[in-house]
Each structure stands twice: as C-alpha cells, then as structure tokens.
Amino acid sequence: xxxxxxxxxxxxxxxxxxxxxxxxxxxxxxxxxxxxxxxxxxxxxxxxxxxxxxxxxxxxxxxxxxxxxxxxxxxxxxxxxxxxxxxxxxxxxxxxxxxxxxxxxxxxxxxxxxxxxxxxxxxxxxxxxxxxxxxxxxxxxxxxxxxxxxxxxxxxxxxxxxxxxxxxxxxxxxxxxxxxxxxxxxxxxxxxxxxxxxxxxxxxxxxxxxxxxxxxxxxxxxxxxxxxxxxxxxxxxxxxxxxxxxxxxxxxxxxxxxxxxxxxxxxxxxxxxxxxxxxxxxxxxxxxxxxxxxxxxxxxxxxxxxxxxxxxxxxxxxxxxxxxxxxxxxxxxxxxxxxxxxxxxxxxxxxxxxxxxxxxxxxxxxxxxxxxxxxxxxxxxxxxxxxxxxxxxxxxxxxxxxxxxxxxxxxxxxxxxxxxxxxxxxxxxxxxxxxxxxxxxxxxxxxxxxxxxxxxxxxxxxxxxxxxxxxxxxxxx
Ligand code: UDP
Numbered sequence: 001x002x003x004x005x006x007x008x009x010x011x012x013x014x015x016x017x018x019x020x021x022x023x024x025x026x027x028x029x030x031x032x033x034x035x036x037x038x039x040x041x042x043x044x045x046x047x048x049x050x051x052x053x054x055x056x057x058x059x060x061x062x063x064x065x066x067x068x069x070x071x072x073x074x075x076x077x078x079x080x081x082x083x084x085x086x087x088x089x090x091x092x093x094x095x096x097x098x099x100x101x102x103x104x105x106x107x108x109x110x111x112x113x114x115x116x117x118x119x120x121x122x123x124x125x126x127x128x129x130x131x132x133x134x135x136x137x138x139x140x141x142x143x144x145x146x147x148x149x150x151x152x153x154x155x156x157x158x159x160x161x162x163x164x165x166x167x168x169x170x171x172x173x174x175x176x177x178x179x180x181x182x183x184x185x186x187x188x189x190x191x192x193x194x195x196x197x198x199x200x201x202x203x204x205x206x207x208x209x210x211x212x213x214x215x216x217x218x219x220x221x222x223x224x225x226x227x228x229x230x231x232x233x234x235x236x237x238x239x240x241x242x243x244x245x246x247x248x249x250x251x252x253x254x255x256x257x258x259x260x261x262x263x264x265x266x267x268x269x270x271x272x273x274x275x276x277x278x279x280x281x282x283x284x285x286x287x288x289x290x291x292x293x294x295x296x297x298x299x300x301x302x303x304x305x306x307x308x309x310x311x312x313x314x315x316x317x318x319x320x321x322x323x324x325x326x327x328x329x330x331x332x333x334x335x336x337x338x339x340x341x342x343x344x345x346x347x348x349x350x351x352x353x354x355x356x357x358x359x360x361x362x363x364x365x366x367x368x369x370x371x372x373x374x375x376x377x378x379x380x381x382x383x384x385x386x387x388x389x390x391x392x393x394x395x396x397x398x399x400x401x402x403x404x405x406x407x408x409x410x411x412x413x414x415x416x417x418x419x420x421x422x423x424x425x426x427x428x429x430x431x432x433x434x435x436x437x438x439x440x441x442x443x444x445x446x447x448x449x450x451x452x453x454x455x456x457x458x459x460x461x462x463x464x465x466x467x468x469x470x471x472x473x474x475x476x477x
Contacts, residue, residue, distance in 0.1 A: 007467055008037040008064075010103070010110035011137075014118035015045050015071075015091050016313055017054070017274040018365050022139040022207055023116055024058045025240045031062040033457075034464045038063040039110055041102065043095045043119075045071045045314055050345060069098045082186065083178045084310060084386060088118040089190045096125055103130055111471055114205070117148065120197035133470055135463070136198055137205040140366040142216040142236065143394060144387045145206055147171060147179065149198060149230055151191045156182050167225025168216050169398075175389030177410065199230050202470065203463055207238035207366060209449040209456045212399060212442065233466075235459040239370040239446050242349045255298065256350055258340050262296055265358035268423055269351055269377075271300040272363040275313030276384045280304040280326060282413055287331050289419025290339065295358075295427055297339045300346045301327070309384040309410065312344075352377055359426045364391040364402075376443040378402065378435040380422050382409050401439040403431075 009030065013023035020042055031038040040063050044051060051068075059066050075094050078087065099122060103109060112133040115122055120136055127134045138145045150165045162170035173180060181187035198204065210217060213236070219225040220234040252260075259267065268290065272278070278286065283304040290297050304326050305311040323332060323341060332341070348368070351357060352375040360372045361380040369391055372379050379402035381392035389410075395402035403422055405414045426432040449456040 006035060006037055007112065007464075007471060008039065008108055008110045009112045009114055009467070010039045010041060010132075012099070012113060012115040012119040012122055013040065013042045014088055014116050015043055016088070017050065018367055019116045019118065019139055020044075020051065020054060021242055021367055022240050023114075023137065024054060024063075025242060026114070026137055026205070026237075027058065027063045028061060029237075029240065029460060030464070031064070034460065036464065037108075039065040039067070039106070041067045041069060041099065043069045043071065043092060043099075045076070045091060067102055069095050069102070071095055084313060085118075085178070086186050086190050087314065089121060089193075092118050092121045096122060099126055100129065112202075112467055117194065117198070120194055120201075123197050123201070133467060134201045135203045135205060136201050137207070139207050140387055141208045141391065141394060142206050142213040142220070142234070143168070143171070143390055144366075145198075145204065145234070146216055146219065146226060147176075147387075147390070148191070149195050149226065151195050153229070156180075165219070165226070166228070167219030167222050171390060172393065174408065175383075175393055177383075177385055177387075177389055179387060179390075199232075201232050203466060204230070204232050204234045205237050205460075205463060206234060207240050207370065208236050209238050209446060210236050211445045211449065211455075213394075233462075235463050236449075237456050237460045237463070239374055239450070239456075241367065241370050241374055253347065253350075255340060255342060255346065256354065259298075259351070259354045259356045262356040264355050266296050266427075267354075267356045268293070268295050268297040268359050268361060268427070269357050270297060270361040271346060271348060271368070272302075272382070272384060273365040273368055274345075275310045276363040276365075277302050277305040277309060277311040279306045279413075282409070283326055284328050285413055285416045286419060287328050289414075289416035290423070291331065291335055292416055292420035293423035293427075294420075295338070295423055296356075297335075298342060298346065298351060299339065300342045300344065302344055310386075359423065359432075361423075364388040364395060366391055369395060370446075373401065373439060373442045374446055376436070376440045378426050378432065378439050380404065380426060382414070384410060399438065399442060401435055401442060403435070 011023050011027050013020040027038045027040050030036045055066055071094055109130055113127045114135040114137055116137055116139050123134050146165050146168050154163055161173055164170050217236055352371050357377055360377045362368045364381050364383045379395055381395055381402040381404040383389045383392040396404050405418055448454050
C-alpha cells in the first residue's frame with residue numbers, strides 16, 4: 001500500500017447539468033479549501049457547449065484532472081418508456097467499463113470515490129476493485145435522502161396519503177411524482193438498489209445545512225430513527241453552489257446590461273432548470289400571466305412539449321427557435337419594453353445575484369432553490385418532476401420563502417390570472433415583505449454555515465479528517 005500524504009479523490013458526476021454542477025463545486029471546495037488532489041469524471045450522453053464550458057471553467061479554477069466519459073450510444077439500450085431514474089441508472093451502468101479502465105490506467109489511483117446519488121452503481125465493481133473508500137454526495141436535501149433510504153421499508157399498498165419516515169415529517173405522496181413506485185414498476189428495483197448501495201458507504205454528504213433541515217438531520221443521528229437503517233454519518237455541507245462568474249471577472253452580456261437598467265427587485269426571473277419543459281397550453285398561459293402581471297421579466301423559454309415535463313434533461317440545450325411559433329400572437333411586441341426572452345439557457349447564477357431580480361418562478365430543482373436562497377430571492381414554486389415536489393414543500397411550508405399555485409402544475413393548467421396574482425403577491429403585497437425577510441434570514445444563515453468554523457465548513461473538514469484517519473488505519477493494517 002502506497003502512503004498518500006495528500007489524498008487523491010475522484011468525483012463522479014452522472015449525466016445532467018443538475019448533477020454535474022454541484023459535483024464540480026464540491027470538487028473545487030475539496031481542492032481549494034481542503035487541499036486534496038481532485039479528479040473529476042463526468043459521464044455524459046453527448047457533448048455540448050454548456051457542459052464543455054463548465055468543465056473548462058472547473059479546470060482553470062482548480063481540480064487537477066478532468067475526464068469525460070461519453071456514453072457509447074450503440075450500447076445504451078432504452079425501451080423508450082423509462083423514467084428519469086431508470087434512464088440514469090442504465091447510463092451509469094453502461095459507463096462502468098470505461099470508468100474501470102480510466103481508473104486502472106491512472107498512475108496515482110484515487111483513494112476515495114465520491115459519487116452523486118446515481119453514481120452509487122459504481123461502488124460494487126469500481127470502488128471494490130480499486131480498494132477505494134466510498135462516499136456519496138446527495139445533490140439534493142436531507143428530506144430526499146431520508147426518502148431514498150427509507151424507500152425499501154415503505155409498504156406501497158398501505159401507505160395512505162403520506163410516507164411516514166421515523167423521526168421525520170410525513171411526506172405527502174402527491175409530492176413524490178414518479179419517485180413513488182409500486183413493486184411491479186421498473187423504478188422499484190432501481191430505487192431499492194440505490195438505497196442499499198447508499199447504506200454501505202463510508203460517508204454521506206448532503207447539499208443542505210443544519211439550520212434548514214434540523215429535524216431530518218437529527219433523525220439521521222438517532223439510533224431509534226434513520227440511524228437504524230444507515231450507520232454512515234451524514235454530513236450537511238451545503239449550500240454548495242455555483243459562484244457568480246461576473247464577480248470573478250466575467251464579461252457583461254446584453255442580458256446583464258439590461259438588468260443593470262431595471263429598478264431594484266423589479267424583475268421576475270422564470271426558469272425551469274436544465275431540463276424542464278411545459279405543454280403548449282401552459283406556455284401560452286404563462287406568457288399571458290406574465291403580461292397580465294405588468295411586471296418586468298426574464299423568461300428562459302423552451303419550445304413546448306405536450307407529454308413530457310423533462311424533455312430537455314438529456315438532450316442538447318442551445319440553438320435557435322422560432323418563438324412566434326408557440327408564444328401567443330403579439331406577445332413579443334406587447335412585452336418588448338418589459339420582458340427579456342432567453343431561448344433555452346441563461347446564466348442563472350449571474351441573473352439571481354443581480355439586485356434587479358425580485359422573484360424566481362422556479363421548478364424547484366435543488367440547485368436552483370439554493371441559488372435563490374443564497375441570493376435572497378423569494379420563489380414562486382412550480383415543481384415538475386423528480387424530487388421537485390418535495391423541495392417545493394420545504395420551500396413553501398417549512399421555510400416560508402415561496403408560494404405556489406393552488407393546482408398541481410403536473411396535472412392541471414396554472415391559469416394566467418393565478419400566475420399574475422402570484423407574481424403580484426410576492427412583488428407588491430405585504431405578504432412579499434415577510435417572504436423577503438425570511439429568505440434574507442436564510443441567506444445569512446447559509447453564509448454563516450459556509451464560513452470557516454461554520455457548520456457546513458466543519459462538516460466538510462470532518463469528512464476530510466475521516467478520510468485521512470481511514471487511510472492511516474488502512475496503511476497500518
Ligand atoms: N441553469 C442555468 N441556466 C439555465 C438553467 C439552469 O445556469 O438556463 C443551472 C442552474 O443555475 C442550476 C442547474 O443548472 O445550477 C440546474 O439544477 P437544478 O437542480 O436547479 O435543476 P435540474 O436542472 O437538475 O432539474
């Protein structure tokens with residue numbers, strides 16, 4: 001056994017920008033704040049500009065080695081009906097042979113493998129063959145983790161309206177989208193496998209912090225609650241989010257210059273993450289709702305897709321689109337002075353950190369939620385898929401920093417007058433003042449957690465210390 005004075009760790013990101021972005025940020029923290037040697041391995045089903053830009057910005061700002069595994073399309077066998085979870089699991093299993101030979105050929109092997117929640121399939125073969133410590137980084141919150149781990153113990157047919165996890169707040173089943181699964185569904189075995197693989201790791205890192213999920217985090221430390229299921233420690237190390245490129249010397253785009261000209265907190269920012277798409281009718285209602293609100297807005301628009309809320313998740317982003325084909329007649333002309341339409345993809349961290357932004361209409365992906373909090377921006381929650389419904393409940397009910405529609409946007413149309421009314425409630429009513437104060441309180445608490453000596457900073461230091469202790473134990477035995 002070669003003694004490694006400075007540990008070398010590998011981080012593995014599954015396909016999807018919502019997975020790659022937090023893995024890159026964690027890699028930067030481990031390298032710059034904790035002095036580790038870091039290799040990033042990104043699994044992807046295609047090459048595209050945004051991913052390449054992200055990877056090259058990571059390489060210029062720290063990690064020592066960056067590799068991309070492009071999945072062999074001919075070996076990716078999909079039936080076409082898979083859920084997102086099943087697709088990701090298939091992709092990650094397909095990547096294993098390339099991952100194995102990549103690590104095999106490294107002169108200095110990583111001592112630990114840190115994967116996101118879909119990369120756990122790499123533990124059986126890769127981590128074992130190369131004798132690596134196994135860590136999982138949940139790029140979501142502790143509530144999602146509690147559900148993922150408790151999943152094998154849920155009696156699907158007798159669970160009622162809530163999933164009740166020991167020590168945690170009940171999770172409404174209607175928030176689960178297709179994270180819920182009957183034992184005969186394709187998702188079921190994938191979930192069970194992920195849960196069992198997470199149970200056997202050396203440590204679990206979660207993109208949350210102590211103050212915002214007190215009860216759930218306590219449940220992971222309670223022998224009568226979730227500690228019964230998972231012995232590994234859970235480290236709340238967040239919020240791990242993208243830094244604002246403008247602050248680090250980026251060039252101002254036309255969009256940011258436009259924002260500079262708007263009054264403080266006057267602009268509604270609308271985006272459904274890296275993959276979210278709306279139906280034709282919903283796209284029209286949203287356009288007319290924004291117009292009706294008479295507020296300024298930036299809208300990251302995608303062509304509508306009628307039967308899939310996550311159509312862009314694994315497909316290319318970018319390109320040009322004929323907006324008049326699907327936006328209401330005359331909308332672009334009527335809103336020319338108030339609105340800024342961005343097709344497909346926008347520089348979100350720059351937008352959210354701009355003082356002109358007043359509210360974020362968001363699909364509640366966890367990265368987007370954290371980016372909103374760290375910038376003190378209230379949210380209008382519009383969950384679409386994956387664990388976004390659960391996230392919306394945390395934002396609306398637990399933290400009081402978001403409002404949401406009375407209808408479930410997955411099942412029903414959110415009407416233009418309700419959209420306009422939600423925007424006005426946050427931007428103009430007294431209700432918005434309370435929400436803004438709470439989100440600013442959370443922003444302060446996040447910054448305290450991240451500072452040297454704060455709970456998240458200390459948690460990540462503990463992970464590094466444990467790694468060093470484990471390496472020492474291993475070399476002595
Ligand atoms: N993002 C962005 N521009 C866009 C859409 C998304 O920069 O137009 C970034 C966003 O800032 C976040 C990530 O992509 O860091 C999306 O992650 P999230 O967890 O919010 O949602 P997902 O895309 O995984 O559903």
